[in-house]
Amino acid sequence: MSAPHSDPLAHPEVQQGNALRYISGFITTLLLMFAALMLTIRQHLPYVSYAEAVTGLAVLSLVTQATLFFGLDISRAHIWKSLSLLLTIPLFIISVGLTVWMFQSLATRTMLMPAGMLQQPTLLQ
Amino acid sequence: MKIISALTWLLVLGLASCASGDYRLFHPVNLVAGVEWWSTLFEVGIMSLIIVPVALLIVWCLWRYRKGAGAAYDPEFTHSLVLEILVWGVPLIIVAICGFVSIRTIHAVDPYSPGVLAKAEAAAAPIDIDVVTTDWQWLFIYPAQHVASIDEMVVPQGRVVHLRLTSTSVTNDFYIPQIAPMIDIMPGMRTEDAFDAAKLGVFTGFSADFSGAGFSWMQFATRIVPPADFSSWVARAAASPNALSYGAFTKLAQPTVNEGAKISYFSAPDPQLFDKVVMAADSGVVYPVSNELTRSVANLEIGPAKPTGAATK
Amino acid sequence: MQVAIEGPWSPLFGRLTLDAIPYDNPIIIGTFAFAALAGLAVAVPVLYYNKLGYLWREWLTSVDHKKIGVMYIILGLVMLFRGFADGMLIRTQQAIAVGPTSPGVLGAQHGFLPPFHYDQVYSAHGTIMILFAATPILTGLTNVVVPLQIGARDMAFPYMNALSLWLTTAGAILVMLSLFIGDFSAAGWVGLIPLTELPYSPGVGVDYWMWAIQISSIGTTLNAINMIVTIISMRAPGMGWFRLPVFTWTTLSTNIIGLTAFPVLGAALALLGADRYFGAHFFTAGNGGNLMLYTNLFWIWGHPEVYFLVLPAFGIFSEIIPTFSEKPLFGYTTMVAATFAIAGISWTVWLHHFFTMAAGPDINGFFSLATMLVGIPTGVKVFNWAFTLYRGRLTFSVPMLWSLAGLFLLLLGGITGMMLAIPSVNYTVHDSVFVIAHFHCMVLLIGAAIFAAVAYWWPKVFGFVLDERNGLRFFWSFILATAVVFLAMFALGFEGETRRLDYIYDPAWRPMLLTEETGMGIYCLSIFFFVRMIYVSLRDRIPVPADPWATSRTLEFLTASPVPFYNFAVTPQVNARDELAWRRAHGLERAQPQAFEVIHMPSNTGIPFIIGMLSLGFGFGMIWRIWWLAGFSLLGIILAVIIRSFDKNLGYELQPEEVAAMEHNLATAGMFAEQPARIQLTEAEAH
């Protein structure tokens, strides 16, 4: 907590900002999203391979954002941010992935009507 | 010495008070519960291979290395690879064994299709019963026998029973300690359960999942009877004057506390009653419990809340 | 989009009406009288000795991690008493209301608590014990001890430390308020779904429960951030990662769990709030809602939460057992590895709380295996403690006895836990009293660790010894009571008794219930001994040297007792893992720094307390749907945060002469000493 005698602007995290990285990060992410949009609009892929392709593009854009926008690397200034991110991503995947996997089985096991005929119940008088 | 005397006195008190009371879970009465009880015993046996020696080791260390006992004192003994391997390895082996047993027994007693009953199910066609839990009562519908009963489930001996369960309002748990594997009963959904009626007798079933103010009065009797008595029971139920249409059911499903689980019968229940209850819950029909009701349920002057069929959209 | 709610609503008072105050209920009136008396017993001396200013300057606006820690522990102890009183009511009600012929008084058909009141009591018991007793006490302990153990002067973010304290206090006040205004949730501490939905809990009870947990869990998340950054960036020079005390390691992994698990709880409760306030259909049975989603999201937080509580207990054992065996902890690296293995795996096991929710055999199988895997590191820890005892010189002081009792509770809890990990066993005992006995073994292990830690670090923090005689009596009566109540509860579990029963319909359970009731009597005796222990210690105040246990091993015992508010006059250089033991081995534990230096300290600030009380107003406003109160309180919080950002908060500096004077006369720097007004540094002085 002692006052930083050095000039705050000389701090490595301030000096880390660099225009080229941000612009290239911006453009790459946009291109990846545009590619995903094209896949979505043309709809020529079956659902499963489409989903995998778009997820691949999404992961690519997340990696570009992490490296170019956030500028994460394993240098002394960023080691704790990168490490904590690497430890949190599995938790993100576990909580979403396991839940969705679980609820697919729960849905089929607890749904009364087969998924197809789900019109408004007309049996009630 | 004070510690030892206290511990022994404690043990005596514990064992003495264990003697009273009937331990339902210790006496499984059918195949399904038998598997469950076996896996409990197996688990306790395997785990005590670790727990008991460690407890004895600790007690021995406490006695042996107490200050002033002059036992060997070695402050450098802080690491040994052999012990580390042992400490991680043995529990891993135990967990591997328990894991294998766990996976096997899950398939054996899976409420939806217990593996252990596969043979029995092939032998005789299972009896289908639809269970609908309302706010604090159990409704059992026998679609094949065209009868329904409240707070009593009668099953012929030697047959496999297959249940479809749903609730009108909140989540309950179908729990008959010595017989059926437990399964949640949720509104708007159909869960299944299955057990084999092996031994004659009357067994009390409870709801294990808390379901509101009248939860403590929500138990039902399960009677496993010889097949002849079962058909006479079905005849007696079919003779009951009140039929059970969906409209009658909505009145019956209003929050009421069935003090002492009084049994009542219905003849000719609506054949699609179960499906209608599920779809009604899906479309938002609720049986609200008013604030006053929860306060007054204590002294049981239950005026059914205004029968609101429609949900608060 | 105001959803239809039962009962009157006025723009001025929202749902608040006169009959929200249960003046007709003698139990609550009695509690109110007791609470009023206790309040007066504190307020009168404070006003009489004109200490209000002192309280505001030294405690309510303090950012000193030790004072915040002590305030956390006091809050935790008060809520522990409240939680225990709920426990007494539950056990007494169940002991009376057995069988149809049992007497019924106070409007109850059987026993003295009608279902509505009884359901609130056990819901409050669970919520309070876990979120408002155990969490604050453990947070308080880590707040006091960790900065001392790593040789730091304070936490990384002192202001945020005070903020998390006052947010947790606001949540606790809301829970206590629910006693006297309106009612508390009657749907269990887990918020059983769809019982917490509006049609089945029309009252404000569930809102009280939801907002109390939301506000206090924001405080806990902020504290987790604070603790992680403190441990990472504020260790003394020379303290590499493998020279870190084990209690600090467990605190680090605990707060990593806290940081990652509490947000999911916040989201689950927010979605439930959307259902109850705006008529959304997340968890409603109908209109496309999926009630199982709530159970899933709640327990994604639920299980990591119980490891969030048990890991500091393991850390406390790993500190106390080596100290009283006069031996370093056995297998330091495996203990640290086991701590992080527990933290990691605890994130993948949550489904064992609802094996019976119709998930398929393959999913139950996966989670059953994961649950068993998390038992291994716990087993490793027990082995390592046993090997620490081996060939040590054991002294059975009060902290050591508590830790050993904790070990045996862990063994019992462990074996029953592994039983519950197998679905086929779980199908017979799920939601039964067996499960309650299991997790009470684990929770009382945490209780034993808390009492061990209080006894262990009390002399260090307050500078006088905690009475040993009454401490022993408290220990023995507490352990005896635990054995009686929960062994009987295991037996009842095998008799098939389900949990949360207000009326017991099977008279065969009466003997066991009466055994549990006697156990509760012994608990009351232990509480009497606890209070007497505190009273005797405060009365005698026998001073204690810097290292009261003479064999303690870590850095916090290097400081004087009581610890001066700046902790270390000069930051120590760490040369070995158990620094104090290393210095004692080289005869250097008495060494003092040659010269003192300028110490820069953060200045006190009243804003955290104000934000705490504003969040209390916001919570109360949202509960009773007094929209103007909630709106203005929220606005007040946002403004307070922005105003705080305009404050330079550069702290103040202690000149070396002042430090030297304080080092010689420690009474002036201790916990209760009153510091002269400190003038904030100006911009120029700061550089």
Next chain:
Amino acid sequence: MATQTPPSEGVVLFHPHFAGHDQISARTLGFWLYMLSDALIFAALFAAYGVLNNPMGAAGGPIATQVADPVEGFWQTCAVLGSVATYSLGTVALKSGNKGGVMFSIVLAILLAFIFLGFEAHDLLDLLAKGDGPTRSGFLSAFFVLVATHGLHMLFGIIWMLVMLVQIPLFGFNANVVARLLNLRMFWQFQATIWVILYVYVYMIGAF
């Protein structure tokens, strides 16, 4: 108590004038950890969306394809990524202490953010007008809360930027202001990342 005992043979027991801890990197690490906990709030919301995004969850109401249009989502993605790039370039100006550059980039970032929020508000409001609000079905509740939570995060970022527009001329680039500008950059990039995940899983894969 304070007897002076000389330490033996070169053993260092105390570290006078310990440089203390770099305030700015401690604050940025702390804020980064906060953002990880925020990411897990979104994990819970994505799990809720994943579970409720099926015909059962839609309860007869509109399903994902009728509610989320990927093309309009793409323009929103351009707006939010543009806003992030602008603000990040602003922090490049910060390196040389150029107040004007930083403040101009903040204003531009706020404008682009308002464009994004404009699209979003327009979508959500006309859904509400059609009666397909969060009270219509479980799926719509999940969709509204997920998108609105991200919108609230952006609003929070905009308020933070406005406060910085006041603090930069008032205090200049002292340690507090620099730390806040760095945290704001991380926060702004973080909510853009969350939007990318949201755009992919709600507007594209969810609405396929």
